[in-house]
Amino acid sequence: MLTEIAQNTRLAAQHLASLPAEAKNAAIELIAKSLASHADEIVAANTIDCEAAQSEITPALYARLKLDATKLKGAILGVRDVGKLADPVGQIQIYREIDTGLVLQRVSCPVGVLGVIFEARPDAVIQIASLAIKSGNGVILKGGKEAIESCTVLVKAIKAGLAQSEVSPEVIQLLTTRSETSELLQLDRYVDLIIPRGSNEFVKYVQDNTRIPVLGHADGICHLYIDSAADFDRAIAITIDSKAQYPAACNAIETLLIHQSIASQFLPLIIDRLQASGVEIRLSQIGHEILDPDDISIDLAIATDWATEYSDLILAIQIVPDLDAAITHINTYGSRHTDGIVTENISTAQVFLDRIDAANVFHNCSTRFSDGFRYGFGAEVGISTQKMPPRGPVGLEGLITYKYQLQGTGQIVATYTGENAKPFTHRDL
Amino acid sequence: MLTEIAQNTRLAAQHLASLPAEAKNAAIELIAKSLASHADEIVAANTIDCEAAQSEITPALYARLKLDATKLKGAILGVRDVGKLADPVGQIQIYREIDTGLVLQRVSCPVGVLGVIFEARPDAVIQIASLAIKSGNGVILKGGKEAIESCTVLVKAIKAGLAQSEVSPEVIQLLTTRSETSELLQLDRYVDLIIPRGSNEFVKYVQDNTRIPVLGHADGICHLYIDSAADFDRAIAITIDSKAQYPAACNAIETLLIHQSIASQFLPLIIDRLQASGVEIRLSQIGHEILDPDDISIDLAIATDWATEYSDLILAIQIVPDLDAAITHINTYGSRHTDGIVTENISTAQVFLDRIDAANVFHNCSTRFSDGFRYGFGAEVGISTQKMPPRGPVGLEGLITYKYQLQGTGQIVATYTGENAKPFTHRDL
Numbered sequence: 001m002l003t004e005i006a007q008n009t010r011l012a013a014q015h016l017a018s019l020p021a022e023a024k025n026a027a028i029e030l031i032a033k034s035l036a037s038h039a040d041e042i043v044a045a046n047t048i049d050c051e052a053a054q055s056e057i058t059p060a061l062y063a064r065l066k067l068d069a070t071k072l073k074g075a076i077l078g079v080r081d082v083g084k085l086a087d088p089v090g091q092i093q094i095y096r097e098i099d100t101g102l103v104l105q106r107v108s109c110p111v112g113v114l115g116v117i118f119e120a121r122p123d124a125v126i127q128i129a130s131l132a133i134k135s136g137n138g139v140i141l142k143g144g145k146e147a148i149e150s151c152t153v154l155v156k157a158i159k160a161g162l163a164q165s166e167v168s169p170e171v172i173q174l175l176t177t178r179s180e181t182s183e184l185l186q187l188d189r190y191v192d193l194i195i196p197r198g199s200n201e202f203v204k205y206v207q208d209n210t211r212i213p214v215l216g217h218a219d220g221i222c223h224l225y226i227d228s229a230a231d232f233d234r235a236i237a238i239t240i241d242s243k244a245q246y247p248a249a250c251n252a253i254e255t256l257l258i259h260q261s262i263a264s265q266f267l268p269l270i271i272d273r274l275q276a277s278g279v280e281i282r283l284s285q286i287g288h289e290i291l292d293p294d295d296i297s298i299d300l301a302i303a304t305d306w307a308t309e310y311s312d313l314i315l316a317i318q319i320v321p322d323l324d325a326a327i328t329h330i331n332t333y334g335s336r337h338t339d340g341i342v343t344e345n346i347s348t349a350q351v352f353l354d355r356i357d358a359a360n361v362f363h364n365c366s367t368r369f370s371d372g373f374r375y376g377f378g379a380e381v382g383i384s385t386q387k388m389p390p391r392g393p394v395g396l397e398g399l400i401t402y403k404y405q406l407q408g409t410g411q412i413v414a415t416y417t418g419e420n421a422k423p424f425t426h427r428d429l
Numbered sequence: 430m431l432t433e434i435a436q437n438t439r440l441a442a443q444h445l446a447s448l449p450a451e452a453k454n455a456a457i458e459l460i461a462k463s464l465a466s467h468a469d470e471i472v473a474a475n476t477i478d479c480e481a482a483q484s485e486i487t488p489a490l491y492a493r494l495k496l497d498a499t500k501l502k503g504a505i506l507g508v509r510d511v512g513k514l515a516d517p518v519g520q521i522q523i524y525r526e527i528d529t530g531l532v533l534q535r536v537s538c539p540v541g542v543l544g545v546i547f548e549a550r551p552d553a554v555i556q557i558a559s560l561a562i563k564s565g566n567g568v569i570l571k572g573g574k575e576a577i578e579s580c581t582v583l584v585k586a587i588k589a590g591l592a593q594s595e596v597s598p599e600v601i602q603l604l605t606t607r608s609e610t611s612e613l614l615q616l617d618r619y620v621d622l623i624i625p626r627g628s629n630e631f632v633k634y635v636q637d638n639t640r641i642p643v644l645g646h647a648d649g650i651c652h653l654y655i656d657s658a659a660d661f662d663r664a665i666a667i668t669i670d671s672k673a674q675y676p677a678a679c680n681a682i683e684t685l686l687i688h689q690s691i692a693s694q695f696l697p698l699i700i701d702r703l704q705a706s707g708v709e710i711r712l713s714q715i716g717h718e719i720l721d722p723d724d725i726s727i728d729l730a731i732a733t734d735w736a737t738e739y740s741d742l743i744l745a746i747q748i749v750p751d752l753d754a755a756i757t758h759i760n761t762y763g764s765r766h767t768d769g770i771v772t773e774n775i776s777t778a779q780v781f782l783d784r785i786d787a788a789n790v791f792h793n794c795s796t797r798f799s800d801g802f803r804y805g806f807g808a809e810v811g812i813s814t815q816k817m818p819p820r821g822p823v824g825l826e827g828l829i830t831y832k833y834q835l836q837g838t839g840q841i842v843a844t845y846t847g848e849n850a851k852p853f854t855h856r857d858l
Binding site for chain 2: 014018096098102104106111112192193204207208211213231233234237238240241245246349353354355357358359360361362363364365366368369370374375376386387388389391392393401402403404405406407408409410411412413414416417424426
C-alpha cells in the first residue's frame with residue numbers, strides 16, 4: 001500500500017522535476033491562496049489537537065504544536081517567500097571543455113522523493129511542502145501524532161491548491177500511523193532522502209534502520225562560553241537571549257560555561273538575571289563552591305545534565321579553568337549544532353571558531369541566530385547536525401543534487417591512453 | 430584496540446586540519462619520494478600477492494591487483510599531481526552581512542577521519558592517502574585480502590615519508606583483518622565518513638551496518654544506447670571502447686541497447702566487431718530473431734544478465750522499440766553510474782540526458798570518460814552512485830565539509846523578532 005503511494009509520488013515528482021520555474025512558482029502561489037482560504041478550518045483542526053494534547057505535553061512542545069491565525073499568516077508569507085527564491089534546479093555548476101568537441105557540464109537536479117518525519121509541529125508541513133515543490137521533489141510527510149488533525153487539514157489545503165496547478169497533488173503525501181514510518185524507511189527504491197527531525201535518539205534510530213541517506217535534524221545541545229575577556233553586559237544579554245528568548249528552539253543553549261577567573265564576579269550576576277527570566281539553574285559543584293553558601297536554593301548539576309537537552313527554561317552551568325577545557329567540554333557533550341563564545345579577545349575567539357566541531361560556531365552573538373531565515377536562506381527544512389554537507393541550516397540547497405553530462409562528437413578513451421595519449425585540455429568555459 | 434587506533438588517528442587528524450597548505454604539500458612530496466625509494470620493496474610485495482592470487486581470481490581482478498614498476502611510477506606522478514591541487518580547506522563559500530556588525534561566513538573544513546574499505550587494488554592506497562592528507566583528513570584503510578602484502582609495504586612507505594614531515598604518521602592506518610572491518614563500522618564517535626568500494630551488495634551491507642555516513646562507490650552497471658539516428662561508425666567505435674578498452678573498470682558497459690529500426694543493419698556489424706575484440710555476447714530473444722539463424726553460436730541473454738556487472742569481456746545486448754523503452758530499461762537495471770546514448774538527433778540526446786537517473790549521462794562519447802582524472806579533478810577517491818552529493822567522480826571536494834561562523838558585536842535575536850523587529854540586511858560582502 002505504502003509502496004504504491006511512494007510509486008505514485010515518484011511518478012508525480014518526475015513530472016515536477018521537468019517543470020520550469022514559472023510553473024513551480026505558480027503552484028506555490030496557489031498553495032498560499034488555498035492555505036489562506038482554508039485558514040478557519042486549519043485553525044479549528046489545530047484547536048482540536050491542542051485541546052487533546054494540552055495536559056499531556058510540556059509548554060515548550062505545546063508552543064510548537066499551536067498554529068493560530070497569526071502564526072498561520074506568517075507561515076503563508078513564508079510560502080510566498082519560497083516562491084521568490086531563485087530556482088535551484090538546472091543551474092550549471094561546472095562547464096568545462098575536456099577536449100575539443102567534448103564538453104562536461106554539472107547540472108543541478110532534484111533529489112527525487114523526500115521522506116520527512118517531523119515533530120508535532122504543523123507549520124513544518126507548510127515550510128517543507130513549499131521547499132519540496134520549489135526544489136522539484138516529491139515529499140512523503142509523517143508528523144508527530146499530536147498534530148494529526150492539523151496536518152491532515154493542511155495537506156488537504158495544499159493538495160487543493162496544487163489541483164489547480166500544473167503540479168500533481170500526488171507530489172505530497174501524508175502518513176498518519178507509526179507503522180507506516182518503519183515501512184517508509186525500507187522503501188529505498190522509491191525514497192531518496194529521509195529527513196528525520198526530533199531527538200538525537202530518534203535520528204539515531206532512523207540511521208540504524210534505513211539504507212536511505214539521512215539528513216538528520218537532531219536536537220541541539222548548544223553551549224555558550226563566557227571567556228575571561230568577556231564584556232559582562234554583552235555576556236549577560238547574549239546568555240539571556242540564547243536561553244530564554246524561545247527555550248523550545250533547538251538553537252537555545254542548555255549549558256553555560258564560565259571561565260574560572262571571572263566566575264566569582266559573573267556567576268552571581270548571571271544567576272540573578274536568569275532567575276529573573278524564570279530560568280531554573282543546575283550549577284556544578286565548583287560553581288557552588290564559588291558562590292556564597294547562602295545561595296543553596298540552586299540545584300547541583302549532575303553528570304547527566306551536561307548531555308541533556310531541556311528544551312525548557314532550565315540551564316546547566318559549569319566553571320572551566322581555560323579555553324581548552326571549554327572546547328573539550330563542548331566537543332565532548334555538544335551535539336555539533338551551535339556553540340558560542342563571548343570574548344573581546346579576537347585571537348581567543350578565532351581559536352574557538354576553528355576548533356569547535358559544530359555546524360555553527362558563534363562569537364559575541366546569540367546562538368538563536370542559527371536559523372535558515374536569519375542566515376538569509378529564505379526558509380529551512382531543518383538544521384543538520386551531521387558532519388557531511390548539507391550541514392547547519394538547510395534550505396533549498398540541501399534538497400538538490402546534480403548530475404554530470406558529457407557531450408562529445410565520437411570521442412573514445414583509447415585516444416587518451418597509452419604511449420601516444422592525447423592530452424586533455426581541461427579548460428573551463 | 431581499534432578504538433585506540435581510531436582515537437590516535439582522530440588526534441593526528443585534528444593537528445593535520447590546522448596545518449597550512451605548504452605543510453600538507455611538503456608532506457605529500459615526502460610521500461612521493463618515499464614511495465619512489467621503496468619501489469623495489471613495493472613491487473616485490475606485490476609479486477607475492479599476485480603469485481598467491483593468480484589461480485584464484487579472474488583476469489580482470491588480477492589486472493587491478495598488479496602493481497608493477499610502471500604502474501607505481503604513474504601512481505607516484507598522481508601523488509605529485511594531488512600536491513599541485515588547490516587547498517580545499519579554509520575556502521570561504523559564503524561571506525554575508527546579516528546586519529551591521531554581524532557577519533556570517535561559511536568556511537570549508539576537513540571531515541575528520543575517513544574509513545575506506547576497498548578492493549584488492551594497491552594503487553588505491555596511494556591515491557586515497559594523498560587525497561586524505563591534502564584534504565586534511567585522517568584515514569583508516571582496509572584493502573582486499575589478496576593485496577595485503579602490497580598494502581602493508583605501501584602504508585609503511587607512506588608513514589616513512591610522513592615521519593619526515595609536519596604531519597604525524599598516525600593520520601594513516603591500515604587494518605588487515607575482516608573482523609576489524611565490522612568493528613570500524615561501529616566507531617561512529619571517531620570515524621566521520623565510510624567510503625566502501627566494491628560490489629553493490631557490499632555497499633548495501635555497509636549501509637545496513639553503520640550509522641556513519643556512507644559514500645558508496647558501488648559497481649557500475651552501465652549502458653550504451655544506440656539510437657535510430659546514430660552514426661554507425663561512431664556507434665561502433667564508442668561501443669568497442671566502452672566495453673573492451675578496460676573491461677574491469679566500473680565505467681565499462683555491461684549492456685548495449687539498440688533501437689529496433691536499425692537493429693537488422695547494426696546488430697551483425699557490432700557483433701562482428703565485438704567478437705573480433707574478444708567480447709562474448711549474450712543476446713536477447715528479440716535480437717536472435719533479427720539475426721540470420723546461422724548465428725546460433727551466440728548465447729541467449731536471460732533475465733539476470735540485465736542486472737549483472739560482468740567486469741569482463743562479456744556484453745549483454747537488448748533491442749528496444751524506442752527511446753522511452755531504452756530510458757525505462759536503464760532506470761530499472763542501471764546502477765546510476767554512467768549511461769550513454771549515440772545519436773545525431775540533438776533533441777533525442779537532450780531527453781536522454783535529462784531523464785536518465787544516473788550520476789553521469791553521456792552523449793556521443795565513451796562511458797569510460799567517467800573518471801575524476803578525465804573530468805579534470807586531479808584525482809578521485811571513488812565514483813559515488815548515490816543520489817545525494819557528492820555524486821559521480823569524487824575528488825577532494827567529497828572529502829571536505831564546512832561550518833558556519835557568525836561573528837557579532839553583542840547582537841541578540843530578541844532585537845529581530847516581534848512587533849518592532851529590526852530587519853536583517855542580508856548583504857553578500
